[in-house]
Amino acid sequence: MKPSLPAQRLAALRDLLPPEQDALLVAGPENRRFLSGFTARDDSFTESSGLLLITRDQAFLLTDFRYQEWARQEAADLEVVVYTQSLGTTLAGILKDREVRSLGFESTYLTYRQYQRLTQTVAESGLNVNWQPLEGTVEGLRERKCPAEVAAIRQALALTEAVLLEVVQDLAPGRTEGEVAWEIERRLREKGAEGLAFPPIVAAGPNSARPHHQPGDYRLEAGEPIIIDMGARVAGYCADLTRTFILGPPDEQFQNIYQLVHRAQARVEQELRAGMDSRAGDALAREVIAAAGYGEAFGHSLGHGVGLAVHEAPSLSPHKDRATTLKAGSVVTVEPGIYLTGWGGVRLEDMVLLHDDRAEVLTGVGFYEW
Ligand code: ZN
Ligand code: ZN
Numbered sequence: 001m002k003p004s005l006p007a008q009r010l011a012a013l014r015d016l017l018p019p020e021q022d023a024l025l026v027a028g029p030e031n032r033r034f035l036s037g038f039t040a041r042d043d044s045f046t047e048s049s050g051l052l053l054i055t056r057d058q059a060f061l062l063t064d065f066r067y068q069e070w071a072r073q074e075a076a077d078l079e080v081v082v083y084t085q086s087l088g089t090t091l092a093g094i095l096k097d098r099e100v101r102s103l104g105f106e107s108t109y110l111t112y113r114q115y116q117r118l119t120q121t122v123a124e125s126g127l128n129v130n131w132q133p134l135e136g137t138v139e140g141l142r143e144r145k146c147p148a149e150v151a152a153i154r155q156a157l158a159l160t161e162a163v164l165l166e167v168v169q170d171l172a173p174g175r176t177e178g179e180v181a182w183e184i185e186r187r188l189r190e191k192g193a194e195g196l197a198f199p200p201i202v203a204a205g206p207n208s209a210r211p212h213h214q215p216g217d218y219r220l221e222a223g224e225p226i227i228i229d230m231g232a233r234v235a236g237y238c239a240d241l242t243r244t245f246i247l248g249p250p251d252e253q254f255q256n257i258y259q260l261v262h263r264a265q266a267r268v269e270q271e272l273r274a275g276m277d278s279r280a281g282d283a284l285a286r287e288v289i290a291a292a293g294y295g296e297a298f299g300h301s302l303g304h305g306v307g308l309a310v311h312e313a314p315s316l317s318p319h320k321d322r323a324t325t326l327k328a329g330s331v332v333t334v335e336p337g338i339y340l341t342g343w344g345g346v347r348l349e350d351m352v353l354l355h356d357d358r359a360e361v362l363t364g365v366g367f368y369e370w
Pocket of ligand 1: 229230240241242349
């Protein structure tokens with residue numbers, strides 16, 4: 001029998017751990033889910049539904065009373081340990097029992113306060129443990145999606161597209177951004193999304209010059225750009241989709257900018273593939289936009305990985321510190337945009353699945369043709 005997904009992932013993680021590391025403490029909610037199958041989500045970073053401790057030959061899920069039944073049901077490959085006093089005391093007991101001397105922890109997710117408390121309790125119990133900050137280890141494993149993950153992403157995207165097409169029918173001058181955003185939320189949930197990948201962005205007129213805008217009382221007007229950026233979450237996996245609309249006939253500036261953004265996106269989708277440097281991927285779009293004189297107006301990265309988190313590795317960014325070689329099996333967004341203060345913006349966002357020889361476009365919603 002084939003090992004379960006969590007068992008395969010735990011094995012892959014152990015191969016990745018530096019040899020001097022006896023164990024890894026996992027605090028990232030998506031990482032926890034990926035390795036254990038436990039689907040609880042932490043909606044606030046001050047509330048945790050559990051940590052994983054992965055040693056060379058065992059895997060523990062440390063949680064409290066509220067989650068014990070749920071955790072035991074879903075995390076069948078791990079030993080669920082329910083702490084009653086404090087997480088630190090229970091952790092110290094296991095570290096002692098398993099003779100862990102060097103412990104990796106996720107510096108991105110363990111808060112400073114948690115870190116202080118845990119290290120203190122462990123030290124007070126008489127153990128000499130070397131705590132090592134690690135970054136991106138589980139996230140690296142999450143970059144390559146397995147077929148089941150790609151299927152969930154496709155489902156989330158199909159649902160998102162269906163709702164976008166419905167909502168667009170009802171766009172009309174006088175409706176507020178907030179009303180449209182609520183319509184999106186309601187329809188996503190009614191069609192079967194378990195939640196939103198992120199709160200929908202509806203940005204109209206000058207607000208569309210803000211790449212991330214919170215929908216408010218601004219009323220849609222004919223002749224102004226409207227950016228809609230939205231995504232459903234299905235079986236834990238996210239979708240991310242942006243289209244830009246206009247009510248009534250577009251003026252020349254809108255047409256030109258829209259066509260330019262679309263051309264930049266189309267070039268990326270033609271040429272992007274696994275094995276490429278992520279900066280080279282970003283440059284495919286940036287060159288097209290810069291050559292037309294709008295380089296300064298495209299101030300964000302070209303795209304990002306999507307999976308259990310709506311923003312995850314890899315990043316298609318021009319920045320050196322986020323550079324990586326793109327992997328086959330990654331699902332990334334391709335979302336060039338141009339933003340002009342006072343006028344508005346245009347962003348077009350697709351999702352693609354990377355293969356060794358091409359990028360497979362997952363998004364099916366079309367574009368304006370003039
Ligand atoms: Zn988006
Ligand atoms: Zn995005």
